[in-house]
Each structure stands twice: as structure tokens, then as C-alpha cells.
Amino acid sequence: MTLSLRPAQPGDAPRVTALLAQSYPVLLAPDYAAQTLNAVLPAITRARPSLLAGNTYFLLEEGRALRAAGGWSDTDPWGGACAPETAHIRHVVTAPDHVRRGLGRRLMAGICADARAQGITRFECYSTLTARPFYASCGFDEVAAVVMTLARGVGFPAVHMRRICPPMT
Numbered sequence: 001m002t003l004s005l006r007p008a009q010p011g012d013a014p015r016v017t018a019l020l021a022q023s024y025p026v027l028l029a030p031d032y033a034a035q036t037l038n039a040v041l042p043a044i045t046r047a048r049p050s051l052l053a054g055n056t057y058f059l060l061e062e063g064r065a066l067r068a069a070g071g072w073s074d075t076d077p078w079g080g081a082c083a084p085e086t087a088h089i090r091h092v093v094t095a096p097d098h099v100r101r102g103l104g105r106r107l108m109a110g111i112c113a114d115a116r117a118q119g120i121t122r123f124e125c126y127s128t129l130t131a132r133p134f135y136a137s138c139g140f141d142e143v144a145a146v147v148m149t150l151a152r153g154v155g156f157p158a159v160h161m162r163r164i165c166p167p168m169t
Contacts, residue, residue, distance in 0.1 A: 072088060090125075
């Protein structure tokens, strides 16, 4: 079946939430303690309405099946404005039974092409420990190890990563 990439719409929230809830517990388990995951999964497995409404969050579908999702925004994960020409990569996920098939790369190519067409030359992200090799393979460099607070009193180890792209001509 053919894969198609399209911008998400607010009505896609249940499908995106289902994909996040299916993927993150499985894919993150090798790199995070069960106690940490139990605390943060309720926060990270919900689709973000603001992302779905912005035309910068994308769905990679195979027929009607959602295989991957993710996007970019001009705000950081806490709602702060990004620097000029900078975007944050947000809430990227692939179905656990479809990882390592090039879907994440295809999704990231679409995300970055869309952002670059709108003048973005620098991408930031807070990667899970699990996704660090994926982002590195997409041209991101590690900036620093960070500990994010996604649930009260629970630190979530992550990696701040960055990719600089030359301006489009």
C-alpha cells in the first residue's frame, strides 16, 4: 500500500493519541525505568490540540492506518517563542511494529521541508534517550543532556538536540 503524508487536523486527535499510547510504552521501555514511564506516560501520550490545529503537524498514513506522526512549531514545548528562523520538532512517533522501515525519516523529511519553506534554518528538539540515534541520523547534533519535568516530582532524562540548515535559495 502507498504511504501518504498530510497535515493533521483537530479531528485527528483520537488517532494520534492512540498511536502515542501504543508506541511510547513499548519503544521507551528499554531506556527508562518503569516507575518513570508510569509517571510520565499520561502526559506524553495525548495529542496536543495546538499542534494539530497549526498545519505543521503531519500524519504518515498507509491507507487508513496511521503509521507515524510528528511536526514542528514556532514555540518550545513549554509555550515559549522560538528565536527567529528556529522551530522545535514536536511529538514525533512511529508505530512500534513499523520502526526501522524508513517511515520516521520520511516523516522528518516532510516536516523539515515544510518548515524550511517557511524560512526555518534551525531545528531544536528534546529527544528521548530512545530517539537520540534517530535524530542523529537525521543530522541533529547533541547540545546537552537535560532532565525534563513532565510529571510532578519526576525527572525525565532527555537530550537537547539541534540541526542547522543553510538558508534555502
